[in-house]
Amino acid sequence: MKKIYLVLFILTGLVASAQEFDKNLVTARTSYSSGDLENARFAMEAMLRDLDMAIGKEILKMLPAQMGALKANVKEDNLSGGTNAAGLFVQRNYGAAPRQAELEIINNSPLMNSIGAIVNNPMLGGMMSNDNQKVIKIQGYKSLLNKNVDTETGKTNYELQIPLSNTLVTLKLNDTNENEITGFGNSIPLAKIAQIAQ
Amino acid sequence: MLALTILTSTLASAQILNKLKGKGEQKAGEAIDNLFSGKKKKPADQSSTNTNGTTTDTSNNSTGSPSNKSGGGLVSTPPDVKQNLDDAEVAYKKLSYGESRYSVQQAMLGVELEIGNKILKSLPETISGLKKEEGADQVTSTGYGWVGLTILRKYNDGKEKELRVTVANNSVWMSAVNMYLTSGGYAQQTGGEQNWKQTKVKGNRAIIEYDESSGYKLSVPVGQSSLLVYEGVNFASENEMMTAANAVDIDGIKKQLGEK
Numbered sequence: 001m002k003k004i005y006l007v008l009f010i011l012t013g014l015v016a017s018a019q020e021f022d023k024n025l026v027t028a029r030t031s032y033s034s035g036d037l038e039n040a041r042f043a044m045e046a047m048l049r050d051l052d053m054a055i056g057k058e059i060l061k062m063l064p065a066q067m068g069a070l071k072a073n074v075k076e077d078n079l080s081g082g083t084n085a086a087g088l089f090v091q092r093n094y095g096a097a098p099r100q101a102e103l104e105i106i107n108n109s110p111l112m113n114s115i116g117a118i119v120n121n122p123m124l125g126g127m128m129s130n131d132n133q134k135v136i137k138i139q140g141y142k143s144l145l146n147k148n149v150d151t152e153t154g155k156t157n158y159e160l161q162i163p164l165s166n167t168l169v170t171l172k173l174n175d176t177n178e179n180e181i182t183g184f185g186n187s188i189p190l191a192k193i194a195q196i197a198q
Numbered sequence: 199m200l201a202l203t204i205l206t207s208t209l210a211s212a213q214i215l216n217k218l219k220g221k222g223e224q225k226a227g228e229a230i231d232n233l234f235s236g237k238k239k240k241p242a243d244q245s246s247t248n249t250n251g252t253t254t255d256t257s258n259n260s261t262g263s264p265s266n267k268s269g270g271g272l273v274s275t276p277p278d279v280k281q282n283l284d285d286a287e288v289a290y291k292k293l294s295y296g297e298s299r300y301s302v303q304q305a306m307l308g309v310e311l312e313i314g315n316k317i318l319k320s321l322p323e324t325i326s327g328l329k330k331e332e333g334a335d336q337v338t339s340t341g342y343g344w345v346g347l348t349i350l351r352k353y354n355d356g357k358e359k360e361l362r363v364t365v366a367n368n369s370v371w372m373s374a375v376n377m378y379l380t381s382g383g384y385a386q387q388t389g390g391e392q393n394w395k396q397t398k399v400k401g402n403r404a405i406i407e408y409d410e411s412s413g414y415k416l417s418v419p420v421g422q423s424s425l426l427v428y429e430g431v432n433f434a435s436e437n438e439m440m441t442a443a444n445a446v447d448i449d450g451i452k453k454q455l456g457e458k
Contacts, residue, residue: 018290025287028305032279037313038456040279044306047286051299058295196296 017057021050052088052107053079055196059090059105062192067184070095088167088197101173101184107166107197115144115163138162138185145178160185164194277308310339310347317365317454321351326442328353328361361442362429367455399426399440400448406436414439420448421457 028043056079065072071094078091088107095101119135119142132147143162150157157174158181169188173181282305289298314337323330336350349365394407397416404418414430416439426448430439452458 021290025283029280029283032283032309037309037316038454041306041309041313042456044302044309047302048299048306051290051295051302054290055295055299198296 017050017054021047021054024050055088056090056105058196059088059193060092062189062196063092063103064187067094067101067187068180070099070101099175101171103188104168104170105193105197106168106170115161115168119144119163136182138182138188139190141190143185145181147178150174162190164190165198167194167197169193276311277304279305279308279312282308307339311337313454314339314347314349317349317451318351320447320450320454321363322445325353325361325363325445326438328355328359328442358432360429360431361433362427362431363446364425364427364429365451365455366425366427367423397440399443402448406439408436416440416443418443418448420452421455424452424455424457426451 024043024046028040028047031037031040031043060077060079063072065074073093073096076093078089080089088105090103090105092103093100094103134145136143136145138160141162141164143160146159146161148157148159149155155175156177157172158176158178159173160171160181162169162171162185169190171181171185171188173184282301286298286301286305289295289301318335318337321330331352331354334350334352336348338348338350347367351363352360353363354360393409394405397404397406399416399418402418402420404416407415407417409415412429412431414428414433414436416428416430418426418428420426426446428439428443428446430442433439433442
């Protein structure tokens with residue numbers, strides 16, 4: 001019975017999204033035809049947001065339900081907000097404090113250029129490489145691994161940043177080690193995300 | 199007499215040294231250019247791009263590969279808005295959201311280019327005796343909407359005086375300018391000289407700056423997300439700059455951008 005309600009809930013959400021897209025599409029078409037270019041543009045911006053939401057939902061379906069012993073907090077999944085007010089934004093948390101993993105997938109992040117420069121430039125990557133930062137590969141994608149030791153607790157936290165063309169995947173995990181975070185990174189379907197988010 | 203001879207000789211040596219130094223620097227610069235570009239520059243090199251997009255390059259590459267001397271450039275056709283909206287709908291129904299988004303972005307690009315061209319047409323042909331620079335009009339759009347549409351028009355007198363008018367639909371720039379306007383400070387002075395101050399252009403609050411190397415810059419936030427920037431090179435005074443800025447119909451541009 002619960003499954004039926006869940007399916008109905010998802011279908012309702014999908015239908016509502018489709019209706020919004022269709023509505024904005026009609027507005028874009030009629031505004032453009034009548035020469036109201038600014039309103040046409042506004043409607044298209046709304047269409048882009050609808051599409052980002054749809055893509056975000058597809059990505060959430062692809063993400064692992066669990067990372068190691070940390071289960072996904074599906075109720076806290078976030079498809080909007082953050083500093084990138086326009087563009088794809090997907091956030092999912094795993095586990096609970098004090099041991100938690102946070103996964104973020106953002107389109108057109110302002111960090112892309114700087115991270116891309118470090119992972120793609122051997123000289124720069126080498127210069128930046130130290131005990132706390134290095135360039136590694138996750139499923140063949142060059143990635144930046146940052147380590148941070150909490151001076152109060154003595155615990156080691158890691159952040160993995162994986163640039164995929166114009167999408168940035170960031171995985172943060174506290175109280176962990178390099179093997180564990182790279183293992184979690186390898187459980188993310190990066191190729192599929194790269195394909196759908198571009 | 200001896201002192202005069204020594205002085206003349208010293209001056210001559212200094213001149214020779216300066217010339218040698220200049221040559222040395224020029225050679226060093228050329229060497230660096232060769233390292234990075236692989237091309238050796240000749241003094242007669244010139245390349246230009248006209249408004250039709252045709253680029254000609256008269257340089258000769260010393261490696262023996264042919265250099266491009268002709269070409270049709272790129273076809274500057276804006277994206278077909280209606281076709282892209284149709285494509286977006288088809289892709290959405292097939293659940294190809296990435297494809298659909300690409301089509302919507304192309305459609306938005308097309309619309310923004312049309313808006314940009316309309317605004318350019320509404321700008322005057324001449325401002326304060328400066329004529330519009332043919333072929334320099336620019337409309338830039340990324341198709342991401344919020345990131346911005348930028349429109350540029352240049353005016354000059356064919357010599358050293360130039361006015362650049364930029365219309366930007368860019369929320370990031372707006373934040374920077376609004377910061378000046380709301381900071382409460384009226385002006386900034388360095389060494390007794392005023393570098394920027396608040397002013398008004400056709401009733402709109404604005405910031406005017408002056409820099410010895412770049413000239414005047416007048417920034418006028420318009421509505422919620424647009425900004426007009428006037429850059430005046432070799433304008434004689436602030437008044438002259440303000441007179442030029444007042445020639446632009448800000449309200450008309452506001453309306454075309456959908457600003458209130």
